[in-house]
Amino acid sequence: MVTSMTGYGFAEERLADGWISVEMKSVNHRFLDVLFSLPSALRSLEEEGRKIVKEKVQRGKVDITVTFTGTPSALGIEKRLHIDWHLLRQYVREAERLQACDAFDEKLSLNDFLLNEQIVSIQEETGEAPSVRQAFLNTMRTACSELMEMRNKEGQELSWDLVRYMQHISEGLSTLEARLPEVQSRYRQKLEQKIKAMIDTVDEDRLLTEVAIFADKSDVSEELARMNAHIKQFRDTLKEAGTIGRKLDFITQEMNREVNTIGSKGNDQCLSKIVVEMKSILEKVKEQVQNIE
Structure with a gap:
């Protein structure tokens, strides 16, 4: 299941002498980074709150703001x-x-x-304020659940976009593979016309040799096979549980490498257009993958 690293959660609870609220915001990050902003009287509860977040969040920068509105006595504070x-x-x-x-x-x-x-x-x-401690833990859990609900919902939308992008790339590869024989045939005709313009007769063996050299240089069958394998691996990874963002990012880099190689070998305007479209899609994929946990 795809989980986004972007989310928001909020919860509040009423106390006898005030209110306590927890607001959580998360964005993409290479690792899990949890930052707290809370009243000094609640600093001792920070580690417990951090554990609640770590139970559900694997990656991302999570900013947590805890606010208390009420009398100091409600927090067990005496002057x-x-x-x-x-x-x-x-x-x-x-x-x-x-x-x-x-x-x-x-x-x-x-x-x-x-x-x-x-x-x-x-x-x-x-002093001891057990009611405040329990309220803090309750609001932390509720806010964290809301955060994850939003992250999961956005992750599902990201998954749909990525599946659609993979389909477009797969269609581009099929079109490219189907046009390769036509590209080689057109190159043979152009080469034959050039030779005829210079001499009266065409050496068929020489012509075949030149076409074979071109076909070998422009052969992208290995790149196409690897691209199809990468697409399958990408789709399978989207169905896996846990943190898959880094794995998807690596696969995207490999696909981009193969597309660049195809573009350098394809000496044809139509093929170049398909390659440019695939590279454009991969840029979108890369941007989306950066936000997956």
Whole structure:
């Protein structure tokens, strides 16, 4: 089954004090690359979320955005006032020493210490929030299922296009193979006319030799056989399970190589036109294959 590497999935779940949502976007990539963007309070759950993706996705770059809307307490976050008492005592002691020197008129003010971030700070503490964890896992699974549904649907459409392209190439090969005898016959006639224009009589043996040389140089029977084998292998691969994108890409490269060889051997305008059409189709195939998992 063909699976595309392009997809989108979204899921959200309501909590007692807010909402949590997961958005997934995937594009083509040589390997599996999963990137998370999520609240700091949920960072500890990233590995669990990554495992959910890896269970279903084999290749592609997957961007995941996790959003939480609600009160911090819903995430198990509590804000606490922290005072560095040791540092505070040093400040007070040194301030009193400065005042004892009559160097300053100001008296000690409480604000001088409350506004000092080195002494007084507000820190967040994250506690256990099992409901948030379960909601995160639920939305991850749902979003991932939607992502795969879209990837599979697009993969099926890609498969139909590729099957159609293979059919066009196969028809082009049949047309090319059928025209080869005509091309050789036309070359014999042209060669005979040229020889007659130069001399009165035509050496039949020499003519046959020249035609045989041309036929040997323009023989593409091996290339045609390999092309037909590649097409069959391509079609069979489309029916395989798992990651088939790289294999299809390799087969496409081999087909392109054979078509180039056919084009270099075919000394005929009609054959060149067929080769150009096949190369154009293979470019489309190559582009489509790049997006298959």
